[in-house]
Each structure stands twice: as C-alpha cells, then as structure tokens.
Amino acid sequence: MKSGDKxxxxxxxxxxxxxxxxxxxxxxxxxxxLRGDPRAIxxxxxxxxxxxxxxxxxxxxxxxxxxxxxxxxxxxxxxNADEGExxxxxxxxxLDEQPDKVxxxxxxxxxxxxxxxxxxxxxxxxxxxxxxxxxxxEAWNAIFKxxxxxxxxxxxxxxxxxxxxxxxALFESMEGNRGEPRNKPPFPxxxxxxxxxxxINNVETLAYTTMIISDGPESxxxxxxxxxxxxxxxxxSGDASVKGVFELPLGxxxxxxxxxxxxxxxxxVQVGGSSGTCVPxxxxxxxxxxxxxxxxxxxxxxxxxSRSMYHVLKNYLExxxxxxxxxxxxxxxxxxxxxxxxxxxxxxxxxxxxxERLRDLARVMSIASKCGLGQSLANPFNSITQHFREEICY
Amino acid sequence: xxxxxxxxxxxxxxxxAEREQLLPVLQYxxxxxxxxxxxxxxxxxxxxxxxxxxxxxxxxxxxxxDTEARGEYVIRVCRTIxxxxxxxxxxxxxxxxxxxxxxxxxxxxRKFTLLETNCIxxxxxxxxxxxxxxxxxxxxxxxxxxxxxxxxNRT
Ligand SMILES: Cc1cc2nc3c(=O)[nH]c(=O)nc-3n(C[C@H](O)[C@H](O)[C@H](O)COP(=O)(O)O)c2cc1C
Ligand code: SF4
Ligand code: FES
Numbered sequence: 001m002k003s004g005d006k007x008x009x010x011x012x013x014x015x016x017x018x019x020x021x022x023x024x025x026x027x028x029x030x031x032x033x034l035r036g037d038p039r040a041i042x043x044x045x046x047x048x049x050x051x052x053x054x055x056x057x058x059x060x061x062x063x064x065x066x067x068x069x070x071x072x073x074x075x076x077x078x079x080n081a082d083e084g085e086x087x088x089x090x091x092x093x094x095l096d097e098q099p100d101k102v103x104x105x106x107x108x109x110x111x112x113x114x115x116x117x118x119x120x121x122x123x124x125x126x127x128x129x130x131x132x133x134x135x136x137x138e139a140w141n142a143i144f145k146x147x148x149x150x151x152x153x154x155x156x157x158x159x160x161x162x163x164x165x166x167x168x169a170l171f172e173s174m175e176g177n178r179g180e181p182r183n184k185p186p187f188p189x190x191x192x193x194x195x196x197x198x199x200i201n202n203v204e205t206l207a208y209t210t211m212i213i214s215d216g217p218e219s220x221x222x223x224x225x226x227x228x229x230x231x232x233x234x235x236x237s238g239d240a241s242v243k244g245v246f247e248l249p250l251g252x253x254x255x256x257x258x259x260x261x262x263x264x265x266x267x268x269v270q271v272g273g274s275s276g277t278c279v280p281x282x283x284x285x286x287x288x289x290x291x292x293x294x295x296x297x298x299x300x301x302x303x304x305x306s307r308s309m310y311h312v313l314k315n316y317l318e319x320x321x322x323x324x325x326x327x328x329x330x331x332x333x334x335x336x337x338x339x340x341x342x343x344x345x346x347x348x349x350x351x352x353x354x355x356e357r358l359r360d361l362a363r364v365m366s367i368a369s370k371c372g373l374g375q376s377l378a379n380p381f382n383s384i385t386q387h388f389r390e391e392i393c394y
Numbered sequence: 395x396x397x398x399x400x401x402x403x404x405x406x407x408x409x410x411a412e413r414e415q416l417l418p419v420l421q422y423x424x425x426x427x428x429x430x431x432x433x434x435x436x437x438x439x440x441x442x443x444x445x446x447x448x449x450x451x452x453x454x455x456x457x458x459x460d461t462e463a464r465g466e467y468v469i470r471v472c473r474t475i476x477x478x479x480x481x482x483x484x485x486x487x488x489x490x491x492x493x494x495x496x497x498x499x500x501x502x503x504r505k506f507t508l509l510e511t512n513c514i515x516x517x518x519x520x521x522x523x524x525x526x527x528x529x530x531x532x533x534x535x536x537x538x539x540x541x542x543x544x545x546x547n548r549t
Contacts, residue, residue, distance in 0.1 A: 086474045086513040124421075124458045125514040127527040157421055159456035162512060176416030178455040194414070236518065237476040243518035274475075301476060301517075315475040319512055325455075 001259055003241070010242070010260050017223055017231030017247045019211040020094060020204065026104035027143060029214045033108045034147055041112040042068060045209055048217035049229030054080055054165075054202030055272065055297035056372070060209065063199055066189035067113040070197035075115035077106045077151075078174075078193060078200040081122045082158055082165035085273035086319060087299030090233040091203040093245045095122075095129055098207060099136045103153060105206030107144055108213055109199055110151040118153035119193070121170050124160045162323040166371050167192075167200045169325070180327045181371035204233050204298070225251035228290030232298065238270075239263050239304040251292075255284040257300070265304040268387070273299035274316040275376035278309075280387040309388035310346060316380050317342065324373060331374025334365040338381060345393055352393050355385055401426045402437045411441050416452060420459050425527075428464040428507075435461070457511065465500045465507040467545050470524045474513035477520035481534075485521045486510075488535035492542050505546070 001009070033041055046061030067075060079102060083091040095102060106118045120133060137153045144151045156174055158164050164173045168182035171193040192198020201209075208230060212220050220230045228250035236243050240261045248257075258266050270278050271287075271294045279287050279294060287293050303312060317339040326332045341358040344350040362378035369375045385392060399407075405422040409415040416438075423434055430438075430453050432446075439446040453459040460468075471477075471486060490496060493506050500507040516522035519531035523538075530541055 083515055084513065087476055087517050088513075089515040089517055092515050123515070124456075125511075125524065125529075128529065157417070159417065159421060160458035160511070161456050173417065174414060176413040176452065178452055180455075237520070238479060238517075240518075245518075303479075307479065311478075312475055315473075315478060319474060323512065 006241070006260060010246070013248050013252075013260070014246060016249050019215075019220075019231055020098060020101070020207050020233055020247050022211075024101060024211065024214055026100040026210060029210050030104050030107050030143070030149075031147060033111055033213050034149060038068065038112045038114065041108060041213065044212060044217045045112070048212045048220040050205065050208055050212060050220065051228075051291060052202055053204035053208070053232065053297065055085065055275075055295070057291050057295055060201060060205055063189060063201070064109060064112050066187070067115075067197045067199045070190045072197050074117070074196050075110075075113055076193050076196045076198040077109045077113070077115045077118040077153075078167075078170070078198060079103075079106055079118070079120040079203055079206055080165060080167065080170065080200055081120050081126070081203050082162075082170060083123055083126070083203070084162035084165045084323075085275065085297055085299050086316070087237050087270070087273045087301045088235045088297060089237075090235045090245045090298045092126055092129070094203050094207055094233065095120075095126070095133060099133055100140075101207040101210045102203055103136060103140045105201075105209040106153055107140065107149060107151060108209055109201070109206070110144075111149055113197070113199055115199070116150055116152070117196075118151060119174065120153065120155045121158060121164075121174065122155055123158045123165075127157060130155060130157060161325075162319075163325045163371070163373055166373065169371070170200065171198070178325070180325050181373075183370065202297075223249050225288075225290060225292065227251075227292040228288075232289075232296075234296075234300050235298045236261050236300050236302070238300075238302040239266065239307070240302045250290040252289050253285060254279055254287040254289060254294070257289060258284055258302070261300070262302060263304055265306075266302050267305045267307070268303045268309065270299070270301040270303070270312070270380065272296040272379070273301070274319050274380055275373070277379045278312075278383040278387065309384055309391040310342065310393075313380065313384045313392070314339070314342060320373070320377055328368075328370040328374065330365045330368040331370070331377075334361055334369075334374065335377065337361060338377070342392055348393075352389070355389065355392060359385060400437065402434060402441065406441050411443075413442065416442060416444075416449070417456075420449075420453055424459055428466065428468060429460040429462060431463075463500060463504075465504050467505060467525050468507045468509065470509045470511040470514070472512070472514050472516070472520065472522045473510040474517070476513075476517035477522055480520040482521040484535050485523070485533050485538050488538050489542070492539050506542075 164179040
C-alpha cells in the first residue's frame, strides 16, 4: 500500500472506534450512573461484553458483580497503572490525556460495587505524572462528594518492579511488602487490598466503562467481533512505518494490521509484549487479534528480516530473569535455565536438539509457576523457537 | 533557622508510620537522597517498629529503591528490545565515554550514576532513558551528550 492510502485506511479504522481519546463530559456520565440503580450499571457493563484490557481479559461486568456481592462494608477500586509489559505505553498516554475518563470510571465502579476507597497504582517510571494525577484525584474527590458518592481516590507509586502489575503483587506492594504474588483463590473480589473486596482494572478498561455508561452497551458491542467486543488501544513499536498509540477495533487479522503498520518487510510480530506470542509472516492472514485468536494487552512489536530472533528471544529472557520475583522455584530457576540454555546452543556447547528440553521446561513452568509471569513465559519461548528454530543456532 | 529534621522524619510527618506508608516513605527518601543508606534503613525500621532486615528485604525488592550509593542524577537507559533495535547501544557508548564510567558505576564527583533498566514505556520513541524522574526520548549520541551537558551545568 502507498503511504497515503495507508494513513487513509488507518484513519478509517480509528474512526470506527474513537472512544478513549474523544472529548467527553465525564461529570455528566458520572451523574447518569448515579441516577440509576447500582445493579443497572453492572448490567450495562456485562451487556457491553467488555473484557479486561490489561492482558488477562476477564469480563469486567462479572468482576464488578462479584465484588458487589462480596460481604463487607468497606470495598476498594484500584486502577492498575503499572504498565510494565515491554512494548506497552498506551496507559501513559491515556492517563496523560484522559485522566478524567479513568477516574470517572473508578467512581462508576465504586457506585456499582459500593466501594469507599480508590487508588491509582502508578509505575515508578511514570512519576512525572504523579502530581498531575494527584491533583485530578483531589478535584474528582470534590465532585464525588458534591454528587453524594462516598468515595475517595488517591495515587500510589510503584518502584520499578514489573511483577507488581500482577494484581495480588500490587496489593502486597501497596501494603508495604515485597511485591510477591499471592496464591489465588481467594480472588481480589473477595479478598484484595488490605483484605477488602477489591476490583482491580487496567487504566484502559476503566476509561471504557465511562464510555459504555455514556453511549450505552449496544454502541460498544457494535464494534469488534462476537468474542472480542469493542475497541482496543494498541502500542505499536519496533520496525514499523508508523509507531505510537492507536485505538482500533478488536478482531482485525494480523495481516490487516501489518498492512497498516509494517515496513513491507515484516517477518514477525510479537503480540502482547514479552509475555505474548510471536506470530511469523506465514500466519498473519489466519491470526485474529482478539480473545478468539491472539489476545494482547496492547503491545505490538514488529520485526523485519534484518532482525535476529535469537537476539529478540534473549532480550525477553533477560527481562524475565531479572523481573522474576524468585518466590517459586519453577520460575526462578526456569528463567535462568532457559537463558543459559539458548546461550549454550548458540555457542555450540549444546546441540540444537537441546531446544526440545528447553521447550518442555517452558511448558512445565506454565503449569507449575505461581503467577502469570512464570506461566506465560512459554508463549514467547515456544512460539519463537518453533517458528525461528534455525535462527537460534545461527 | 536550620532544619535539623532528618529526611526520614520529614517523610514520616508527611505520610505517617503505618505499614502501608512504608513505600511512600522510602520513595520520598530516595527522591531526596537518591538511595537508602544503612543508617536510613535503621531509622525507618525504628519508626515503623520493624526489624532493619525486614525493611531492607522490602527495599531490595524494588529496583528504584537503591540500597547502594547513587549519584545526584541517576541515569537509567532502557535496554528492552524496541529501544535496543533503535540504537540503545550507541547511546550507552556515548554515555560511558562522556561520563568515563561503566554501567552500574557512579562518577567520582557523585553527580551521575549510570544504570540500565527494563522498558520504561516510551518504546515508539526509542532509544529512551530516565534521568531521575525525567524521560528523554528519540536519543542520538549527540543529543545524549547535550542532555548530560545540561545536568553538568546545573549547580
Ligand atoms: C507479571 C504480570 C504483570 C502484569 N502487569 C499488568 C499491568 O502492568 N497492568 C495491568 O493492567 N495489568 C497487569 N497484569 C494483569 C493484572 O494481574 C490484572 O489481571 C489486571 O490488572 C486486571 O485488569 P483488567 O481486567 O482490567 O485487565 C499483569 C499480570 C502479570 C501476571
Ligand atoms: S511465577 Fe515467577 S514472578 Fe510469579 S510468583 Fe513465581 S517466581 Fe514470582
Ligand atoms: S522498549 Fe524502551 S521504552 Fe519500551
């Protein structure tokens, strides 16, 4: 495609959604939510088909319903702004440009589940946003009070630990502990931060809830596919002809995506960051970006034929080895062994067939690890070593 | 009048000494002093009624809560793949050459510490780095030297 046609096509796709960055009177939306019954809010979110945008894709309305039904007077809403997945930067832009939409979403959730306290857990790398967001929280606290909603929000900071984006590790961190994930169950909706029933949602998820209350569930549902309803905010980086943050419908094929963003030499796309899946060119046409295909928290990293996939995999493994919290053995030892293993194959110390043992190890990690970090490592490891096997040794 | 309160005391006045304020207090101290000395950890432990080992255990978990001496300006260069592909290595070289230190080291005047870090959320505008809380993007070897110059000229 010519670059003029490409940007025209991209604009068309973006205009199909245009929810997150559209100017919206968020106070009006909050007022609308407060007028009705809390159960009506939950019903609208369930009807919209919205699923979590942080990566795991849990249905948001069902999560809210769980917290609403949980026993306990005090409940909590947390906005997960830890955004640590390599290749993801959309939450930064949403928080910078549309903080009202996010905080209004927290207020709507508070009304739906009966929460009194709310927090935005902001990664330490985004400290430059801290004072602006704190001021926004204060302004919204005044609005909540004026509108009769007994709910207060504030911002808490992370300190440079990827695993703290995992919801239970995030609670531990907020409680003043090492950010080590907890066992689940119990799930956050019954026992979350400070043992309170807690809804924790991604920044983008919360912004979408505001738009669903604003425009109604039908309008949201009309975008995307049956299994992946609505829009999604993507972070595009790597060997791309256009990079940055783009809101597009879910359910596109990877081929359509590469036609818009590729540099005409794309050999693979890592969908979902370092814990996501690597899709090679031959599978672009058959791969759907969405929950029925390859899901993503938004990270889309493109690689062209000049790149060594060994180098890419090694970079991811170094990331995991460093960010593993070390709490459970399969992940702590597994991350080290996978990294050492591919280095040994590369140097000729081990034969290429050793890769099979490493792939088994990754599969064991996906079953035996305690949290999503160790569980998801098999996604990049096994997809890259399957599709680019020969690049590991040459 | 001179303010004799320690940074920890100031932080505790601001945040309180309940356990969930431990990170905010440590973060505040790091924002002022760039790292947590043994004395600081001991003082925090006393105020929070915890053992120093436990405070150290928490602090050492977080890469931004440094327990080793750091310079006034802590430089963290992103080493993750998108920045790596857009020329991170040349940035590292320029930094090391200009500062005459390697990764992990602090300049002898205690002004700069050079570190690498994982993705900092500017992947479309790499190579990227943080100097304390400030992000610098679309770096080139020339631009990075200019940025350093700016900090060197600050008093
Ligand atoms: C290692 C790890 C890191 C994570 N990091 C984030 C993150 O930075 N932001 C986020 O929203 N979710 C992150 N998650 C997912 C959260 O645990 C949780 O599922 C999410 O915040 C729920 O919100 P959602 O349903 O709106 O997506 C992470 C999960 C794991 C296992
Ligand atoms: S899987 Fe890894 S990150 Fe998760 S709890 Fe185990 S060691 Fe920690
Ligand atoms: S890869 Fe460097 S900022 Fe994300």
